[in-house]
Amino acid sequence: MWLPLEEGHEMKVTRPNVHMLSCTQQSARLIEMAGRTAYKSEDKITDDSADKFVEMIRKRGHESVIEHSYATFRIVTDRGITHEIVRHRLASYTQESTRYCNYSKDKFGEEITVIAPYGVVQSNPSSGYAVWKQACEEAETRYFELIREGCAPQIARSVLPTCLKTEIVMTANFREWLHFLRLRTAPAAHPDMVVIAKDIGAILAHECPAVFGKYGL
Numbered sequence: 310m311w312l313p314l315e316e317g318h319e320m321k322v323t324r325p326n327v328h329m330l331s332c333t334q335q336s337a338r339l340i341e342m343a344g345r346t347a348y349k350s351e352d353k354i355t356d357d358s359a360d361k362f363v364e365m366i367r368k369r370g371h372e373s374v375i376e377h378s379y380a381t382f383r384i385v386t387d388r389g390i391t392h393e394i395v396r397h398r399l400a401s402y403t404q405e406s407t408r409y410c411n412y413s414k415d416k417f418g419e420e421i422t423v424i425a426p427y428g429v430v431q432s433n434p435s436s437g438y439a440v441w442k443q444a445c446e447e448a449e450t451r452y453f454e455l456i457r458e459g460c461a462p463q464i465a466r467s468v469l470p471t472c473l474k475t476e477i478v479m480t481a482n483f484r485e486w487l488h489f490l491r492l493r494t495a496p497a498a499h500p501d502m503v504v505i506a507k508d509i510g511a512i513l514a515h516e517c518p519a520v521f522g523k524y525g526l
Contacts, residue, residue, distance in 0.1 A: 320420050320421055320422070320423065320445060320446055320449050321418065321420055321421070321422040321423070321474075322422075322423055322424075322425050322442070323385075323422055323423070323424060323425070323474055324424065324425065325384075325385055325386040325387070325390075325424055325501065325504055325505055326385045326508070327382050327383070327384050327385070327505060327508045327509050327512070328382065328383045329380060329381070329382050329512050329516075330381040330382060330383055330478065331379075331380065331381045332378075332379070332380040332381070332513075332516050332517075333377075333378035333379050333380070333483075335359075336378035336483065336516065336517045336520070337359040337360050337362075337363045337378075337517055337519045337520070338359045339377055339378055340359070340362075340363050340366075340374055340375050340377055340378055340483075340519075340520070341354060341358065341359040341362040341363060342354070343374055343377045344362060344363075344366050344371070344374040345362070347374075359519070360518070360519040361519075363375070363517075363519035363520060364519050367519070367520060372484045372487070373484065375482070375483040375484050375487070375520050376482040376483065376484045376485075377482070377483075378482065378483045378517070378520075379480060379481065379482050379483070380480070380481065380483070380486060380513060380516070381478060381479065381480040382478070382479050382509055382512075383476060383477075383478050384476070384477050384478075384479060384505060384509075385474065385475075385476050386424060386474075386475065386477075386501065386505055387423070387424040387471060387472040387473060387474060387475065387501065388407075388471055388472075388473050388475045389471040389472065389501075390499065390501050390502050390505065391404060391475055391477050393493075393499065393502060394477065394479065394502075394505075395477075397481070397485060397488070397489055399481060399482070399484075399485040400479055400480060400481035400485055401479070401480040401481070402477055402478065402479055402480075403477070403478045404475060404476070404477040404478075405475045405476045405477070407462065407463070407466040407469065407473070407475075408462060408463035408466070409462060409463075410462060411456065411462045412452065412462075413452075413453055413456045413457075420449065421445075421448075421449045421452065421469065421473060421474075422473070422474040423445045423470060423472045423473055423474055424472050424473075424474050424501070425472075426441065426472065426500075426501060427500045427501045427503075427504055428500060429441065441472075444470065445470050445472065448468050448469055448470045451468045452465050452466070452468050452469055455468065483513075483517065483520050483521075486509070486513060486521070487520065487521065487524065489506065489509075490506055490509065490510045490513070490521070490524040491524055493505070493506035494506045494507055494510065494524065510524055
């Protein structure tokens with residue numbers, strides 16, 4: 310259950326989200342064309358052969374062939390989650406920089422934005438929401454004090470919370486996305502990571518079900 314969004318002059322609480330920026334067009338067809346090169350069986354390509362071929366090679370474990378297709382996502386989450394995301398080595402990343410973004414400026418609403426942890430319910434005192442929110446507000450206050458004292462954003466950022474909202478653009482080939490989904494939707498994954506991964510998985514399964522249907526299991 311997500312908390313309602315909160316807005317105002319002081320600190321904004323928001324939710325994570327994902328948006329696909331690009332994906333290889335006719336990705337299954339491209340994978341089929343590449344894969345059939347190994348067997349020189351291009352003559353077997355038909356209008357409806359791509360999905361069956363891709364499912365076949367995936368089930369046989371020939372996942373190197375699906376690396377020919379790529380997808381790019383803009384991910385909005387907290388910085389703690391992006392620390393885990395960037396551990397996936399076979400991908401390219403560009404992330405919102407706390408070194409250069411000055412959250413006291415008008416373009417940021419003169420406030421910081423934080424991501425509410427998954428499962429924290431404001432109406433339930435035992436959730437610790439009030440304590441969490443107070444800690445974030447205190448961090449925001451100290452951040453702005455440091456900015457007013459003349460500290461550069463890259464110095465003032467040292468007091469910002471891990472749950473600070475950030476945006477990261479991630480590009481990876483289909484094999485790496487498949488690995489990402491299998492790992493980040495597992496029972497041991499962080500709950501906030503699971504939310505992001507399942508949203509990405511739903512989009513990719515729609516784009517190329519032959520690879521990502523049930524995350525390739």
